[in-house]
Amino acid sequence: MLEDQKKTLGPKDHQVVVFRLAAEEFGTSIDSIKEIRKLSDLSITKVPKTKEYIAGVVNLRGKIIPVIDLRMRFGMEKSVSETSRIIVFEVEDDVCSAIVDEVNEVIKIPNENIETATSMVSCINKDYIEGIAKIDDRLVVLVNLQLIALKNQANQNAI
């Protein structure tokens, strides 16, 4: 399953949601994204005894969905603003969400504009990076949200 997630970059163009964390721009494939909501619209309930970067859970039309604070996840300080958004996405047969500073646009990126990530290109772990996209003179780091969410998964089968 994880293998499938890794291979999201195929030979076609990619439709990508571009979002901002601090001063950096990131992008993720639109395929698994269910919705994008204003952070101020939703009420997040902190879950006791969870990792710091887990902002908590949110009640989305009767379903309780975990919320990852992507800034904290990537080692930045927590910060919310008017433009903060929650991106709700699918992970295998589950649903998760992440807080980002701003969602800029949804853009189609032709395959030739995407380079594989070399070594230290960003503050985040290379495992989550699927490539670097060049849009005009911007560099957008393409990340795999599913892998980021799955990394935190509780291993309930461990004895």
Place this chain on the structure above:
Amino acid sequence: MGLDFEATPEEIKIFLEEAKEQIQTLEDGIMSLEKEHGEIDPESLQSIFRAAHTLKGSSAALGHVNMAKLTHEMETILDHLRKKSIDVTPELVELLLDGIDGLRIFNDEIYQGKESGIDVNDLVLDLQNFVATALDITPDTPKKAPFHPDQTDLKGPLFDASLETAALEIATSLNQNVFEIEVRLNTENTLPSVRAYQVMMFLEDIGQLIASEPTLQDLEKDRIEDTLKVLLVTKTDKKAVEDGIASIPDCKKVTLTAIKKANKTEKKEKIISAKPSTDLARKGVKAEKRTRSSETVISPTIRVDVDVLDDLMNLVGELVIDRTRINSDIQKLHERKEAEEALEKLGQTGNHIGRVTEKLQELIMKARLLPLETLFRKFPRMVRDLALKAEKEVQLVMVGEDTEIDRSVIEQISDPLIHLLRNAIDHGIEKPEERARLNKNSTGTVCLSAEPEENYIVIRIKDDGKGIDPAKIAASAVKKGLITPQKVQSLSVKEATELVFMPGFSTAEEVTQVSGRGVGMDIVKKNLENLNGSIQVFTEVGKGTEFRIELPLTLAIMRTLLFQSTDNLYAIPLSAVAETNRISKAEIKYVNNRKAINLRGKVLPLIHIEELFNLPVPQISGDFYFVIVVKNAKGQVGIIVEKLLGEEEVVVKTLSKLLGETRGISGAAILGQGEVAFILDVPSLLAYVTDSRLAGACCN
């Protein structure tokens, strides 16, 4: 021999479900054959035979040649049993049960899409050889005379030979007659379909309609000319049938032909020269059976009573009406017309929706219930095999299999129950000689019972074996380094017995014999607690042991006590709450640096809910604390909270695994305004308390 079948996934699904049923019926039947020692009730033998026959047909139709072949051989043996040409012997039973295991393996092949590598021909050979030996048949038995239906009329048979053979089979087993009936109807003044229908109804009353031309469906559509043909099995005699039909108006001519069987052809038994590896096939089946995981694969489809679906439809219909009413009332409010009236009506509609949704909830939860029988029915065979292997005589008594429980719960308790049954047989029941010495019945009894009790289902596994000796358990625990000898002194008898639930109690060697998957009693307990259930053990040395399992009726809805503390909302399962109390701060004493009070003579340790979650403890103003006293098997703890919010029945939502570890929390609930409350997992919370207390004590 590929597994590519010319069937749609739908058809394969249906096949698998029905095949599972047939195989289980076959197994149950064969087990009861063993019990009855040859005093076989013909009806049940007939139903076993029918199961094999149906399975043969459907597996052949699907294209699973191996399965069809094996079923055919088993059917042959069952046929011989039916005709009493073979007797029931333990060897025969063993052989048939191996055949059943083979069938299950083949069924699994389809399910998993992977071939098992079992060579069906060896199994088939074993079965054939058995029959040959039993019948003492030599290869050159001459064929007997072919089959002649006894015809009084020179017309050819009205129905297909296969139908007639089928009819004859049924008739023979029931000791009844077979008639071919042809009725010529008067078509002048009436609808012949009506008359034909009347004839069919009459015939159905007196016997079994095997076939008819035209069929009942055709009659309902008026598709008939002037002739009705029926193939009937009945115990009524020819004359009575004829007179009966003749009494129906407009039946011009009635012709009845009795079908009798002449000397049926005896099947020529072909004996292929015995290959030296005949036993390997059966060993292969046994080996395959062991390595296959004993999962209860609960099918992802359910059978629901059509009535339930109708009720659901009706309720949904009512909600649609409510929606329309709300919309119109909202419209009125917008236009500020008849606002008062509209508001009142909205209120009423709100109440109505509340009632309807409650009923919807109830119905859907009921639809999710499955009788425990689906789980229990594989136990007789399992117990039989285990007992044989352990060289013990064990009788399994099952009570209350019709008790219903949520399907997700059934899947989860399968392993714990299997483990407990194995324990009862391996460690509980003594060997027959031992039992005789102790003046016990040489056959031990294991009783598996289930019954509903309020909001719970109670499952009991009781054996009349040698019981659990607390002293031995304690000694074993000390030897395994699980507990210090000093601590053992302070344990009560109950606590000593419950040492079996400690992690690490089952040693590695015991575990592989048991199920090869590392299931110990501690895992059993954990599994049950994950379901919000519990397990207790009651035992008496020499007399026996009883394990008592309590499971909530449904996982989905829970009665809880809501409370708030430092802006967090929590819910505790009501079943875990002993009482709530308001205690004055002045009464608090300190034991080992921790708060405690004297509650009616016993020391109750106190802890802030925030401490359990490593959150900062709030300053609570006033002279009193609100305390929720929770209990579990270990003892009681008082949890200090800021505000009690009252009892509420909540819908339990599981928390996503993506949240990571959430110790102390077993789920979440959405409250009236949409807020999220966390449902506390009392056992793990309390474990934390005792652990930290021990830690505290050591550090002092």
